[in-house]
Amino acid sequence: MKLAVTAPDRLSVRTVPVPDPGDLISGLPHPAALAWVRHGEGLVGWGEAARLTLPGGPDRFTTATRLLHDIFAAADIDDQVAVPGTGPVAFGGFGFDPGSDDSVLIVPRHVLGRRDGHAWLTTIGTDQAPGPTLLRPPTAPTTLTWSDGALPAPAWESAVATAVTRIRDGHLGKVVLARDLTVHAGEPIDARVLLRRLADRFPACYTFSCAGLVGATPELLIRRTGGHIESLVLAGTTARGTTPTDDTARADRLFDSAKDREEHRYAAEMVRDALTPLCSHLHVPAEPELLTLPNLIHLASPVRGHLTADRSVLDVVAALHPTPAVAGTPTPTALDLIRELEGMDRGRYAGPVGWVDARGDGEWGIALRCAQIDGTRARLFAGCGIVADSDPAAELAEAHTKFGAMRHALQG
Numbered sequence: 001m002k003l004a005v006t007a008p009d010r011l012s013v014r015t016v017p018v019p020d021p022g023d024l025i026s027g028l029p030h031p032a033a034l035a036w037v038r039h040g041e042g043l044v045g046w047g048e049a050a051r052l053t054l055p056g057g058p059d060r061f062t063t064a065t066r067l068l069h070d071i072f073a074a075a076d077i078d079d080q081v082a083v084p085g086t087g088p089v090a091f092g093g094f095g096f097d098p099g100s101d102d103s104v105l106i107v108p109r110h111v112l113g114r115r116d117g118h119a120w121l122t123t124i125g126t127d128q129a130p131g132p133t134l135l136r137p138p139t140a141p142t143t144l145t146w147s148d149g150a151l152p153a154p155a156w157e158s159a160v161a162t163a164v165t166r167i168r169d170g171h172l173g174k175v176v177l178a179r180d181l182t183v184h185a186g187e188p189i190d191a192r193v194l195l196r197r198l199a200d201r202f203p204a205c206y207t208f209s210c211a212g213l214v215g216a217t218p219e220l221l222i223r224r225t226g227g228h229i230e231s232l233v234l235a236g237t238t239a240r241g242t243t244p245t246d247d248t249a250r251a252d253r254l255f256d257s258a259k260d261r262e263e264h265r266y267a268a269e270m271v272r273d274a275l276t277p278l279c280s281h282l283h284v285p286a287e288p289e290l291l292t293l294p295n296l297i298h299l300a301s302p303v304r305g306h307l308t309a310d311r312s313v314l315d316v317v318a319a320l321h322p323t324p325a326v327a328g329t330p331t332p333t334a335l336d337l338i339r340e341l342e343g344m345d346r347g348r349y350a351g352p353v354g355w356v357d358a359r360g361d362g363e364w365g366i367a368l369r370c371a372q373i374d375g376t377r378a379r380l381f382a383g384c385g386i387v388a389d390s391d392p393a394a395e396l397a398e399a400h401t402k403f404g405a406m407r408h409a410l411q412g
């Protein structure tokens with residue numbers, strides 16, 4: 001696949017303040033939705049002023065940064081709000097595997113944003129629409145037919161067992177193995193229905209949609225606001241309990257679990273090592289804390305820092321991806337094992353997903369708890385960190401719980 005850039009020579013961009021638009025997702029006018037929303041704040045976009053599709057390669061982030069810089073530098077920008085996310089922005093999703101051709105960036109024609117008491121509408125081009133008008137009301141998917149993806153459950157369990165053997169033999173410390181499920185619907189799946197259900201159920205997650213990849217991820221890879229950066233490293237998981245006592249017992253067991261602590265440590269240490277050279281100040285907590293979601297509890301390390309130089313958020317994404325939350329340790333060995341054992345192409349699942357503006361500010365998550373929608377078909381993904389003490393049956397159960405987020409979004 002070749003690099004493709006669809007963009008006019010010069011974008012004409014105007015951002016104006018608007019009254020509080022309320023719920024962002026219900027303003028999306030048609031199914032080709034772009035979204036990044038958490039606790040009701042964020043950005044939604046529609047229409048395409050520019051699109052970049054990038055071939056695989058470890059340089060895909062720097063290529064994206066350079067091309068976007070050229071498009072944004074040539075733009076004629078009237079930004080009357082001037083906060084992160086105003087002016088032109090690109091939504092994007094990058095392929096997980098450096099060899100993957102799936103990376104895409106879209107500069108929407110319209111963006112509706114809401115953050116810290118500001119609300120704005122950005123319009124690109126001459127079509128100065130006053131705001132979204134619902135062109136096609138969302139309809140929920142019906143008659144869903146589920147099937148296995150690349151590996152049925154027993155085959156995936158034996159892939160996990162093979163990974164455990166390789167780890168115990170000393171080839172690597174950790175690998176994250178994922179599996180996929182396929183679902184067919186009676187009519188084209190509308191991303192807005194999934195966004196609505198995900199945002200209602202997981203308000204603390206980043207509900208996203210970009211080029212058919214729709215999900216609600218709890219994992220913030222990086223947020224850049226001026227020189228300030230934040231990340232939330234997640235690894236180590238348990239399902240929520242069925243009673244309050246069971247829930248507390250599970251949370252305590254997770255917090256004390258040597259196996260989950262090891263899984264988490266690989267991820268937190270790699271993020272620390274990758275960010276240290278970029279930062280004048282970096283805080284990584286010595287111990288993880290618990291992040292409680294409606295369906296799962298994770299070990300979590302909130303990381304904060306200050307960049308030494310003026311780098312785009314995409315430069316920081318390039319330094320971080322793929323973290324051991326989605327690949328493993330050491331990274332090259334883990335990537336080889338993932339290619340050998342998963343039997344599938346992850347596409348943009350577990351890759352960076354988010355947005356960047358012309359200042360280089362932006363928010364990028366790791367695309368987890370998501371599905372790739374393609375007309376009437378969707379591919380759901382879920383993965384689990386495997387270390388020496390992992391049990392294949394327990395990992396299969398964990399993947400099943402992780403699939404639950406998107407299953408619910410599709411089934412209601």
Ligand SMILES: C=C(O[C@H]1C=CC=C(C(=O)O)[C@@H]1O)C(=O)O
Nearest residue numbers: 234235236237325382383384385
């Ligand atoms: C790879 C996934 O989750 C990662 C993020 C948090 C916890 C994880 C775990 O405990 O295995 C995974 O590393 C996924 O949800 O598909």
